[in-house]
Amino acid sequence: MGRYIMGRAVQGLTSMFLVTIFVFGIVRLSGDPLQMLLPEEAPPEQYAEMKKLLYLDKPIVVQYWKWISRVVRGDLGTSTKLRIPVMELIGERLPNTLQLAAVAFAFTLTLGLAVGVYAAAWRGSVVDYVARGFAVMGQAAPSFWSGIIFILIFAVYLRWLPAGGKGGLSSIILPAFTLGWLPVAGVMRMTRSSMLEVLNSEYIKLARIKGVRETLVLWKHGFKNAALPVLTYTALIFIAMINGSVIIETVFAWPGIGRLVLEAVLNRDFPIVQAVVLMFSTWYILGNLFIDIGYAYLNPRIRY
Amino acid sequence: MEDLRVYFFTSRGISRAVDGVSFHVGEGETLGVVGESGCGKSVTALGILRLVPAPGRVVGGRVFLEGEDITKVSEAHIRHIRGAKISMILQDPMTSLNPVFSIGSQVGESITIHQGLKGRTLLKRVIEMLKLVRIPAAESRITDYPHQMSGGMRQRVAGAIGISCEPRVLICDEPTTALDVTIQAQYLELLKEVQERTGVALIFITHDMGIIARMCDRVVVMYAGRVVETGSVRDVFLDANQPYTISLLKCLPRLEGVAHLESIEGQPPDPHTFPPACRFAPRCPKVQPVCNEVYPEMVKVKEGHMAACYFPGDWHRDK
Ligand SMILES: Nc1ncnc2c1ncn2[C@@H]1O[C@H](COP(=O)(O)OP(=O)(O)OP(=O)(O)O)[C@@H](O)[C@H]1O
Ligand SMILES: [Mg+2]
Numbered sequence: 083m084g085r086y087i088m089g090r091a092v093q094g095l096t097s098m099f100l101v102t103i104f105v106f107g108i109v110r111l112s113g114d115p116l117q118m119l120l121p122e123e124a125p126p127e128q129y130a131e132m133k134k135l136l137y138l139d140k141p142i143v144v145q146y147w148k149w150i151s152r153v154v155r156g157d158l159g160t161s162t163k164l165r166i167p168v169m170e171l172i173g174e175r176l177p178n179t180l181q182l183a184a185v186a187f188a189f190t191l192t193l194g195l196a197v198g199v200y201a202a203a204w205r206g207s208v209v210d211y212v213a214r215g216f217a218v219m220g221q222a223a224p225s226f227w228s229g230i231i232f233i234l235i236f237a238v239y240l241r242w243l244p245a246g247g248k249g250g251l252s253s254i255i256l257p258a259f260t261l262g263w264l265p266v267a268g269v270m271r272m273t274r275s276s277m278l279e280v281l282n283s284e285y286i287k288l289a290r291i292k293g294v295r296e297t298l299v300l301w302k303h304g305f306k307n308a309a310l311p312v313l314t315y316t317a318l319i320f321i322a323m324i325n326g327s328v329i330i331e332t333v334f335a336w337p338g339i340g341r342l343v344l345e346a347v348l349n350r351d352f353p354i355v356q357a358v359v360l361m362f363s364t365w366y367i368l369g370n371l372f373i374d375i376g377y378a379y380l381n382p383r384i385r386y
Numbered sequence: 387m388e389d390l391r392v393y394f395f396t397s398r399g400i401s402r403a404v405d406g407v408s409f410h411v412g413e414g415e416t417l418g419v420v421g422e423s424g425c426g427k428s429v430t431a432l433g434i435l436r437l438v439p440a441p442g443r444v445v446g447g448r449v450f451l452e453g454e455d456i457t458k459v460s461e462a463h464i465r466h467i468r469g470a471k472i473s474m475i476l477q478d479p480m481t482s483l484n485p486v487f488s489i490g491s492q493v494g495e496s497i498t499i500h501q502g503l504k505g506r507t508l509l510k511r512v513i514e515m516l517k518l519v520r521i522p523a524a525e526s527r528i529t530d531y532p533h534q535m536s537g538g539m540r541q542r543v544a545g546a547i548g549i550s551c552e553p554r555v556l557i558c559d560e561p562t563t564a565l566d567v568t569i570q571a572q573y574l575e576l577l578k579e580v581q582e583r584t585g586v587a588l589i590f591i592t593h594d595m596g597i598i599a600r601m602c603d604r605v606v607v608m609y610a611g612r613v614v615e616t617g618s619v620r621d622v623f624l625d626a627n628q629p630y631t632i633s634l635l636k637c638l639p640r641l642e643g644v645a646h647l648e649s650i651e652g653q654p655p656d657p658h659t660f661p662p663a664c665r666f667a668p669r670c671p672k673v674q675p676v677c678n679e680v681y682p683e684m685v686k687v688k689e690g691h692m693a694a695c696y697f698p699g700d701w702h703r704d705k
Binding site (some may be wrong): 147283284285287288289290291292293294295303306380381382383 | 435466476477485499531592
């Protein structure tokens with residue numbers, strides 16, 4: 083197990099390294115990096131200062147080394163538009179995005195897994211049909227559209243929930259639900275089909291023969307097996323939520339990273355975009371790493 | 387067990403997979419249940435435990451265990467019977483163990499459920515059980531997972547699970563078909579030994595007449611969801627009275643006459659559309675008009691030997 087984790091960690095680090103090369107390279111590939119990193123109306127003295135800061139007169143390896151050692155220390159440059167260190171901007175917005183993602187994720191896992199398991203156990207029941215209908219809609223409706231529909235129903239007509247912005251507890255419900263709907267649908271469908279297969283297996287039959295209670299048959303003997311493929315899928319949920327947050331935060335005026343990066347793209351504020359790409363990639367790689375470790379923990383065939 | 391009926395309510399209609407099967411088995415006795423593939427042996431076994439998968443349902447019959455009709459008891463009660471009083475070993479050792487739990491925990495599970503053992507006492511019992519089924523180095527193997535074991539070892543583990551709570555009845559559903567011949571012989575030996583030690587009644591399901599001859603005291607021959615002949619192994623083998631049993635025995639390879647190996651003509655009927663009368667009639671070489679009218683009752687050939695045929699024995703004797 084230790085060796086397996088080491089191996090995966092090394093792979094993760096390698097991926098991380100490639101990402102930094104990419105982020106570092108993209109600025110330089112597209113010609114003069116200063117033109118990308120500075121606003122068009124920047125004065126010449128700022129131009130010279132930036133050039134020194136980036137060691138543009140030094141060989142490329144040195145440039146990378148200097149850049150990466152700054153990144154590692156948490157210095158991601160300064161927003162060209164807002165003139166505020168990128169780290170500060172991110173630090174301000176990140177908790178909001180994390181909050182939104184955490185609620186959506188918790189919602190995805192609990193609802194997706196629980197409903198998936200029971201839809202399989204009670205195949206053909208009302209629960210099963212409602213769940214499948216819900217899943218199909220979740221997968222068919224684009225989130226910007228479902229977001230607007232939810233605002234119309236719950237904020238405009240019913241006036242139960244706020245239409246946007248970050249306020250009290252109620253303000254997170256609509257965006258989290260919208261962000262979670264697609265992944266819930268995915269988790270639900272995968273859990274259901276995986277569980278159906280498991281429930282047909284001989285070892286489930288044996289568990290029942292042993293006199294195991296039905297709840298335990300489902301959750302101990304069935305779910306632990308059925309969860310394996312679903313777990314891998316949660317890696318995709320991370321991407322879905324990260325990608326999704328850009329749209330959802332815009333629709334619901336949620337002050338998170340997604341909106342920050344959207345504004346930055348519109349303003350050609352390159353340091354912010356660069357930092358966010360780097361951050362999302364790290365996030366994704368770490369997520370994958372944890373999932374692989376979790377998978378190994380659950381699946382003895384990998385653990386040994 | 388009296389007149390057990392298990393029907394499957396499928397989209398193609400009602401499939402009468404088990405249609406009035408009766409037999410009994412006593413303490414320390416081994417009953418063989420034999421018949422072609424699809425004749426309802428496994429469904430009968432699951433019917434006894436009330437674990438027939440949907441869309442199947444036990445629609446009739448009574449199953450008595452120590453005088454109590456377990457088809458009538460509550461779901462909670464039957465759960466206490468499963469694994470504790472009636473247990474079962476499944477056919478395929480490769481798929482019947484749960485891949486994500488260690489074999490120790492799988493053997494221990496029913497002991498915890500039914501006898502409440504935990505911790506060290508449980509561990510001791512589990513090791514004892516694994517030793518009973520001759521798992522070498524049982525102490526160190528309890529933390530192993532099924533994928534780390536061979537098929538023969540896994541089937542022993544399944545056996546240990548089956549006997550872990552010292553059941554009164556152990557149903558073995560073709561436990562050796564997936565094993566090679568030497569391992570198979572060892573395994574059968576093992577079951578016999580366990581039976582001698584615990585006095586468990588064995589219901590041995592197979593389609594191998596050879597195993598029946600070697601293992602069983604009495605035999606029930608099933609055809610298309612019904613019992614067609616039953617009696618002591620000796621009586622049935624030496625004086626088979628029902629044409630299906632006779633054909634089945636002819637399929638047995640023998641040392642002196644391998645060249646005569648026969649197979650039964652035709653296919654067993656589809657359980658959705660069973661013939662109204664004798665179900666073997668369409669394949670029976672000696673079929674008479676009456677065979678297609680009403681299902682033949684079981685007739686007594688001699689004490690403890692019954693056959694469902696209008697012409698029991700005749701057929702056999704004029705051959
Ligand atoms: N899930 C199911 N749905 C519908 N019909 C079923 C189902 N399971 C079993 N059956 C029916 O029950 C009949 C008996 O099946 P069963 O498994 O008892 O056969 P068997 O005698 O154990 O055969 P084998 O020797 O191949 O194990 C089959 O012919 C099949 O038509
Ligand atoms: Mg079978």
